[in-house]
Amino acid sequence: MTHESLSSIIVIQNALLSSRFSKRAGNRLSAHGISLTEYLVMHYLERLPQNSVSRIELAEYLGMSASGVTRLIAPMEKIKIIEKVTNPRDARQSQVRLSKAGQRLYSEARISFEHICSELVGSLSQSQQEKLLEFYAKVT
Amino acid sequence: MTHESLSSIIVIQNALLSSRFSKRAGNRLSAHGISLTEYLVMHYLERLPQNSVSRIELAEYLGMSASGVTRLIAPMEKIKIIEKVTNPRDARQSQVRLSKAGQRLYSEARISFEHICSELVGSLSQSQQEKLLEFYAKVT
């Protein structure tokens, strides 16, 4: 039994860690009635310069399939935190935008989210967190 | 719109990254007929000193529920890569052990897994990988 490479241990630990993180963050967000994935959508949309984006781009960002995005967005539309924007140039596309209510919900949820995140990675110093983020950028 | 804290960006990037990692690793492992989660089970069992463990401990390691482990292990038992070991001290428990065939399968799958992992994190230097692993240990 030879021993594992560093890289494989990283991937394994990353998987286990991310599962714990997601569970804790999702738990906290459920108080606002949203899932972690839904939060990620709002986070992405909020930060867009043009504020609307196609489902395909969203899927790419989330690392999900197009069908996954369809089923993810549908209930968000129903409760009006997301709006459909038709693209006049291309009737196939229906873009997606955060509504006013969505922005409000996001800014509320963000407080909880920030809080749980600082708990989760709080054992790292500021400079360690910066370094970690650099590493993430490099492997992306 | 104030800006996000470092810690929340880390948690978000970690979620997105891990989703990509898991997909790529799972893809590669599917050539061996196993999922990433199944690989994690084998990885964990292989490295145990006593070589068998209760389902509860396994669930804890994986960050899964007990019922999740039940349904995860069942097919692995059926194809005989995992063996059930009854605990004479406690009839409620049924421990889990890697069979000979399981060990063989793991050592084959490991080659693929190591390969894809070194692709995934290969853009980090050795010392960066070590640092990353330290960070993971700290936040765990």
Add this chain to the structure above:
DNA sequence: GATATATGCTTGCGTAATCAAGCATTATGC
């Protein structure tokens, strides 16, 4: 312009996980 192909999205179905409830078995309090 008509046909073929590509693109954006949705739908049907399968899989992997969760939670809540339940069943055995073991441990505890009196």
Add this chain to the structure above:
DNA sequence: GCATAATGCTTGATTACGCAAGCATATATC
């Protein structure tokens, strides 16, 4: 030593995804 509680696991129902196929629209070829 009997009732109650706790523990280990399984089962039923639900949820969140993926893949394959399909539909509508857009683009390319001729």
